[in-house]
Structures are given as structure tokens and as C-alpha cells.
Amino acid sequence: MSQTKDFRAYISNWIDENCPKSMMTPMPASEQVWASSSISFPNSDSEKWFNAMTQTGYSTPEWPKEYGGAGLDFEEAQILRQELKKRGCRNPQINFGITMLGPVLLEFGTEDQKKEFLPKIARGEIWWCQGFSEPGAGSDLAGVSTTATSNDNETYIINGSKIWTSEADKADWMYCLVKTDKTKKHDGISFVLIDMKQDEITTNRIQLISGVSPFCQVFFDDAKALKSHCIGGENKGWPVAKSLLMHERTMMSDMESEGAVDISPSDLLKNCSEFSDKKLLRNEITKHELRNELIDLTMQRVKEESQFGFSEAALTLKYLSTEELQLRWELNIKSLGMGGLLVPGKGSEMINDVVKSFFYSKAYTIAGGSSEVQLNIISKNILGLPS
Ligand SMILES: Cc1cc2nc3c(=O)[nH]c(=O)nc-3n(C[C@H](O)[C@H](O)[C@H](O)COP(=O)(O)OP(=O)(O)OC[C@H]3O[C@@H](n4cnc5c(N)ncnc54)[C@H](O)[C@@H]3O)c2cc1C
Structure with a gap:
């Protein structure tokens, strides 16, 4: 109990010393910071707050230190979140890698995959987009028809299209559901990480009534992905997808904490x-x-x-x-x-x-x-x- 009290006092102190006062005010949409290979900050306070949170691993409090986390246990991480919330501290970065992909990599990834991606995610260096929905597959997600075929042991060739892909035109990488066995439904799906910076991928914006349009349609024309970036094993992507959706729904249950305007x-x-x-x-x-x-x-x-x-x-x-x-x-x-x-x-x-x-x-x-x-x-x- 006294350890818990000590930790709360330590965290309170740390926040007071490191969180600029302006980062304890409601965040306007224009000041959101998105994790990215070309990350930018609306002002010096938001950069200072981002650096303080990422350098301590507090943006990913429960992740092990070797993967860029703070290595906190459940109770400590709860205390950190409570103290941040109590002061109205802004989320220093919007990062689908932290809220959705990271937990899935921790559960299903190989050691190499964890080492390659988790530290970069924790440091806010990758903008991820989610390639699940297709023109013919939304609620019935197992109906995806984007294919990943292969002639060797190293590379997949991706063909097809994804739709409603939020911010795909800004993304560095996509986590994507593809068909690796067309003869099967759930058991023919793989969960693959795709580098978006290649000429064989085209992204087109879709306009919305709100005037803000995060949506894109993405086309793959012989795009490439490494087989070593298939998470959970070939044709074993469905449980990985279900786990990711669970994390997505948890995130959506608490949009303000994730940095949405409130x-x-x-x-x-x-x-x-x-x-x-x-x-x-x-x-x-x-x-x-x-x-x-x-x-x-x-x-x-x-x-x-x-x-x-x-x-x-x-x-x-x-x-x-x-x-x-x-x-x-x-x-x-x-x-x-x-x-x-x-x-x-x-x-x-x-x-x-x-x-x-x-x-x-x-x-x-x-x-x-x-x-x-x-x-x-x-x-x-x-x-x-x-x-
Ligand atoms: C803001 C936003 C961001 C998004 N971002 C992404 C993204 O980044 N990546 C991505 O892959 N997708 C994204 N999506 C797509 C989203 O996942 C799909 O829109 C959603 O899963 C529904 O699929 P659909 O649009 O094809 O609708 P459908 O599946 O065609 O559904 C149409 C209607 O039928 C109803 N319906 C369907 N099946 C049933 C059923 N079995 N029982 C009862 N009713 C049913 C639905 O509730 C809906 O009202 C985003 C969507 C929105 C709105």
C-alpha cells in the first residue's frame, strides 16, 4: 500500500515537472500530434511533452523496457493513467501502433518482429493504417479478397483493394488482411505488415460531409511484402485480426483519452x-x-x-x-x-x-x-x- 502511495507521489511529481501547463488543457483538433516517420509538432510544448512521455516509455507503460516501454506492472500503469487523466493531460501522440498493433505484436509476434517494430512504435516513428475493409468485405470481414501470392520463400505479391482506410495517404506502413489460400475462408487469411512507400500502391482520398476526410481507397498492383512480416503465421491471421479488433474497440470506447477532441x-x-x-x-x-x-x-x-x-x-x-x-x-x-x-x-x-x-x-x-x-x-x- 505504501509502495503504491510512493509511486503515486513519484508520478504526480514527475507530471508536474514534465507536463507543460498548456498540455493540461483540452486539445483542439489543430494541435493533435500523429506518430509518423515525418512527425511534426504544432508548438514547442507539445514536442516537449511528447519527448518526456516517449523517453520514459510512459506512452507504452506496460510494454517491457527492451521494446521501448516503461515496464510498469498493471497497478503502476493504472496510477499513471489516473494521474494523467486527473490533470487533463493531453495524449502526446495519436498512434494506432500503440493502441492496436503493438498489443497484437506482443501476443502473436516473433522475437524478431517485436524487436523490429515495437521500439519504433513506442518512439512514435511510424504512422500505421489499417487495411481490413474492402469494397466487398466490411462487417463480413472474413470475405476479404485481396490476395498475397508467392514464388519464393521471402516475398508476397499483393493484389486487390482496401477501402475506408483512414489516413492511408499519410501512412508509413499498413497492417493488412490478405488471402493466402483462396479455397478457404477464415483459414485462408494472413495478417501482413506492408511498407506503404512503394510505387505499386496507390491511395485515393474519399470526401466526407464533415469536411474532414481521413478516408482513402488503396490499390495494390503487384505490391510487395516480406514473408517475415506475416504475423501469427501464414493462413493463421484470423485470430490475430480478432485480437486487433478487440483492441480497436477498446480504444474506441475511450476516444477522449486517445486524443479526440472533447x-x-x-x-x-x-x-x-x-x-x-x-x-x-x-x-x-x-x-x-x-x-x-x-x-x-x-x-x-x-x-x-x-x-x-x-x-x-x-x-x-x-x-x-x-x-x-x-x-x-x-x-x-x-x-x-x-x-x-x-x-x-x-x-x-x-x-x-x-x-x-x-x-x-x-x-x-x-x-x-x-x-x-x-x-x-x-x-x-x-x-x-x-x-
Ligand atoms: C470513421 C471510419 C473509419 C474507418 N477506418 C477504417 C480503417 O482505417 N480501415 C479499415 O479497414 N476499415 C475502416 N473503416 C471501415 C469499417 O470497419 C466498416 O465501415 C465497418 O466494418 C462496416 O462495414 P461496411 O461499411 O462494409 O458496412 P456493411 O458491412 O456493408 O454493413 C452495412 C449495414 O448492414 C448492417 N449489417 C451488416 N451485417 C449485419 C449483421 N450480420 N447483422 C445486422 N446488421 C448487419 C451494418 O450494421 C450496417 O448498418 C472505417 C469506417 C469508419 C466509419
Whole structure:
């Protein structure tokens, strides 16, 4: 107990000394930092905060030190996260390598694969994109048809197309589901890491209503990937993909901690003079904040339970939190009064962030597996209903 107290005191001190005050304020979209081979920072404070977190391994607190982590145990990592959250510290980097691929490499990767990729991921040197969905495979992901064929022991030749690939045009690498045996469904899938910097890969942007477009369609025309970058073994990619989706859904359950813009509807309402009677909206906001509190508590429960095995409650979190997040942005728009009618690009930076985030929030209940599919998972795995 006293050790825990000591560690909390140490971490509190460390944060106070290393986190610039400006990094303890809500993050506007324009100040997000994305891990990348050509990483850039909006200001010196965000660079200082990024360096402090990566040099100590605190961006990947539970990863072993040899792979760029801080080697903290579960309890210490929880304390670190709690203290960062308590002060409203910004996530120093958005990095799918940390939230999604890294845990999968730790579980399924060979020693060589871990040594090659994990330290670079922890240091924020790679921008990853996710090549799962295809024009003919979304919810039914096992229907992917992008092929990886081979004439030798070293290289795969990749052909096909991926769609809705977020930020593919900026990415350094893609983790990708490919068919290595066309005669089989799940058992013909491999999980391969592909270097995006090659002429045989084309990425085209897809426009969105929010005015922000992370989406691309990616085309592979005899692109190459090393067989040594196949994770979990050839034709054994399905369990790897399922594990990655679980980490993606966990990440999506806590978008603000991951660096997404968050604005509180009650703050907006306080500053909006247009309503003569704010009571109705205040009631809706209070109910929403209470549900958010319950989701936070469930998240804590899942973290505690997952120390001892799989927590079934985890399966509910993506559905509950993304539906609630969508409602939060609806309440934010309502709380802006007339300002909520502005189109993206026409108001102050804050109003712009609210309007863009409102439109973008519609995607949260689709990305990473739609709400309908999450309900199927809950009904089958928790309620025991037939498929
Ligand atoms: C913001 C965002 C970012 C994304 N980023 C990426 C990315 O980086 N990489 C990537 O690979 N993909 C990405 N996606 C794609 C995403 O994973 C798919 O959109 C999602 O899995 C749904 O697939 P789909 O769009 O093909 O829809 P479909 O699978 O065609 O579904 C259409 C509709 O049918 C419903 N439906 C389908 N099957 C069932 C069922 N069995 N029971 C009940 N209802 C069903 C769905 O709920 C949905 O409403 C992203 C999507 C969004 C919105």
C-alpha cells in the first residue's frame, strides 16, 4: 500500500515537472500530434511533452523496457493513467501502433518482429493504417479478397483493394488482411505488415460531409511484402485480426483519452445566452453525464477483470460508449444555440471543432464494427442467444 502511495507521489511529481501547463488543457483538433516517420509538432510544448512521455516509455507503460516501454506492472500503469487523466493531460501522440498493433505484436509476434517494430512504435516513428475493409468485405470481414501470392520463400505479391482506410495517404506502413489460400475462408487469411512507400500502391482520398476526410481507397498492383512480416503465421491471421479488433474497440470506447477532441455540453450551455429556459436541455445533459460516469466505471471494471482473464463486459463497451459519444455531440450542437447551425469552416475554432466533431461522430457507430454487429456479438456471447 505504501509502495503504491510512493509511486503515486513519484508520478504526480514527475507530471508536474514534465507536463507543460498548456498540455493540461483540452486539445483542439489543430494541435493533435500523429506518430509518423515525418512527425511534426504544432508548438514547442507539445514536442516537449511528447519527448518526456516517449523517453520514459510512459506512452507504452506496460510494454517491457527492451521494446521501448516503461515496464510498469498493471497497478503502476493504472496510477499513471489516473494521474494523467486527473490533470487533463493531453495524449502526446495519436498512434494506432500503440493502441492496436503493438498489443497484437506482443501476443502473436516473433522475437524478431517485436524487436523490429515495437521500439519504433513506442518512439512514435511510424504512422500505421489499417487495411481490413474492402469494397466487398466490411462487417463480413472474413470475405476479404485481396490476395498475397508467392514464388519464393521471402516475398508476397499483393493484389486487390482496401477501402475506408483512414489516413492511408499519410501512412508509413499498413497492417493488412490478405488471402493466402483462396479455397478457404477464415483459414485462408494472413495478417501482413506492408511498407506503404512503394510505387505499386496507390491511395485515393474519399470526401466526407464533415469536411474532414481521413478516408482513402488503396490499390495494390503487384505490391510487395516480406514473408517475415506475416504475423501469427501464414493462413493463421484470423485470430490475430480478432485480437486487433478487440483492441480497436477498446480504444474506441475511450476516444477522449486517445486524443479526440472533447467539449462538454454543460460548458457550452453555460456560455450560450440564447436560451431563456435551459432546464430541458440541462436535464438531458445531466442524464448523459450520469450514463458517461457509468460507462467510465464499467471501463475500470473491465481493466481490473482483464488482469485475471477475459472480461465479458468488454464486449458491451464499444456499443455503449460510441452511442453515448454520438449523443454528446448532438447535445453540444443543441447547446450552441444558433451557432450549431453553422457549416464547417464558418465559425470560431471552437465552434468549428464542435460542428465537425458532430458530423464525424456519426462514423463512430460504424468504424471498428457497426452497432448492429456489436449487438449481435453481445446477444451471442453474453446473453447466449442463437446466431
Ligand atoms: C470513421 C471510419 C473509419 C474507418 N477506418 C477504417 C480503417 O482505417 N480501415 C479499415 O479497414 N476499415 C475502416 N473503416 C471501415 C469499417 O470497419 C466498416 O465501415 C465497418 O466494418 C462496416 O462495414 P461496411 O461499411 O462494409 O458496412 P456493411 O458491412 O456493408 O454493413 C452495412 C449495414 O448492414 C448492417 N449489417 C451488416 N451485417 C449485419 C449483421 N450480420 N447483422 C445486422 N446488421 C448487419 C451494418 O450494421 C450496417 O448498418 C472505417 C469506417 C469508419 C466509419
